[in-house]
Structures are given as C-alpha cells and as structure tokens.
Amino acid sequence: MADMRRDEMYPSLEMDRRSALHGIMLLLGAASVAGCGYVPGSKSRAALADGQLTLLDLVVDTLIPETDTPGALKSGTPKRLAAMYSNWASDETRADLSGALDRLDSNAQQTTRKAFADLSPDERLAFLRAHDTAALAPVPPKPGAPKGSFFAPIPSVADVGYHRLKQLILGLHYTSEAALTGELVYEHVPGPWQPSIKLTPDMRPFASLGPF
Structure with missing residues (x-):
C-alpha cells in the first residue's frame, strides 16, 4: 500500500481545500477573524482528561497514519493540540473539542459495542469513516x-x-516539520508564477500558506 496516495487509501476522511486552509489560518494566529472561536488568553487553564488524550492519539493515528510518509503521531500533532487546548483555545472551543471526542467514543460504543480504544486498527478506520460522514453531513443553518x-x-x-x-x-x-519535509514540498520563495506545470508520479504536493 506504500505506493498509494493517502487520498486514495482514505477517500472519505479527506477535507475540502477551503476548510483545510481555514484551519491553517487559525493555527497561524488569525484569532481576530470573525467566528473562528479561538481566543488566546482564556481565563481558565484546562487540560484534556487522560482518557481523552488516549482517544486523541488513536483518532489522529487513524486519520493520518504513517505510511511511506510520516504520520500525525510522528509529527507530534496530539501533543501540540493538547497544549493548544490548555494554553490557547477559548472555553467554547474546549467544549467543542472535548464534546467531539466524547461523542465519537460514545458512538463507537453504541454501534460496535466497544470503546474506540478497544477496536482494532481496521475497525477504527471503518468506524471513523462512518462517523466522519455522519458528523460532517450538511445541515440547514440555524x-x-x-x-x-x-x-x-x-x-x-x-x-x-x-x-x-x-x-x-x-x-x-x-504545518509540522515532519510533514513539510517528509510529505510535502516547501519552498519559501518558489520562483515565478507558472500557469501550468507538468505533473509526474513522483511529485509530492506543495505546501502553501496563502489563500490560493
């Protein structure tokens, strides 16, 4: 499976480009953007519970596993997210993240009769595919x-x-060093704009922090 692209292996777990760019903007400190829900300097300091930390590790590893490129565990994503939860996220965002983890585990127990942590890797992937589809289903705005x-x-x-x-x-x-150096191609100054470039099978996606 090492010769398959990640989007071919896990097609239902992909996120659209605009949403991914929005998430990266928030990580870069765009906290002043209306509606982002991330407010540095929250009054309280809270931490994810031990069970939620374990669950987060497993969810992260299922979403972005290590293949021929580094996975999200190797990039330290769970630790960085947990640190942001404690030191950066607003109380509203903390409730959203904790609630999402709790609902995911509760859904696993209801549909599989097992906690997410007790599922095999293949079972976790199958469950998360279904959970992802249901959780991200469009609904009418309130x-x-x-x-x-x-x-x-x-x-x-x-x-x-x-x-x-x-x-x-x-x-x-x-936006981690592991992904930027082991999976993406990052060029600080990529050169002149080229309207069309030839793609080859050995090319990796380019990392960009711009909106286009």
Whole structure:
C-alpha cells in the first residue's frame, strides 16, 4: 500500500481545500477573524482528561497514519493540540473539542459495542469513516446563525465540534516539520508564477500558506 496516495487509501476522511486552509489560518494566529472561536488568553487553564488524550492519539493515528510518509503521531500533532487546548483555545472551543471526542467514543460504543480504544486498527478506520460522514453531513443553518467569511467560513454540519477537531488535526500535522519535509514540498520563495506545470508520479504536493 506504500505506493498509494493517502487520498486514495482514505477517500472519505479527506477535507475540502477551503476548510483545510481555514484551519491553517487559525493555527497561524488569525484569532481576530470573525467566528473562528479561538481566543488566546482564556481565563481558565484546562487540560484534556487522560482518557481523552488516549482517544486523541488513536483518532489522529487513524486519520493520518504513517505510511511511506510520516504520520500525525510522528509529527507530534496530539501533543501540540493538547497544549493548544490548555494554553490557547477559548472555553467554547474546549467544549467543542472535548464534546467531539466524547461523542465519537460514545458512538463507537453504541454501534460496535466497544470503546474506540478497544477496536482494532481496521475497525477504527471503518468506524471513523462512518462517523466522519455522519458528523460532517450538511445541515440547514440555524436561524440567525453567523455565516462567517471567505477566510473564516462557519460550517453548517451535524457536528461542528468534530469539524473543528479535524481541522486542527490536519492543520497541525501539515504545518509540522515532519510533514513539510517528509510529505510535502516547501519552498519559501518558489520562483515565478507558472500557469501550468507538468505533473509526474513522483511529485509530492506543495505546501502553501496563502489563500490560493
């Protein structure tokens, strides 16, 4: 399976480009964008519970496993997310993230009769595919709900907390040194704009922090 692209192996766990860019913007400190929900300097200091930390490790490893490129565990994504939870996220965002993890584990117990941690790797992937589809299913926006903006779209999905959790996992991993050097191609100054370049099978995706 090492010669397969990750999007071919896990097609239902991919996130659209705009959402991924939004998550990366938030990680870079765009906390002033309306509706982002991340406020540095929260009054309280809270931490993920031990069980949630274990669950986070397993979810992260299922979403972005190590293949021929580094996985999200190797990039330190769970540790970085846990640190942001304690030192950076707003109380609202903490509730969203904790709630998303709790709902995921509860759903696993209801549908598989096992906690997520007790599932085999293949069972975790099968469950998370189904959970991902249901959690990110579009729903009608609530009356008066803010619409956000191009740079900070506010999703109208079944589980907004899971959407935020997944955004952060993807954003933290793909802005990490492990991903930028082991999976993506990063050039600080990539040269002149080229409207069309020839793609070859051995090319890796390029990392970019711009909106386009």
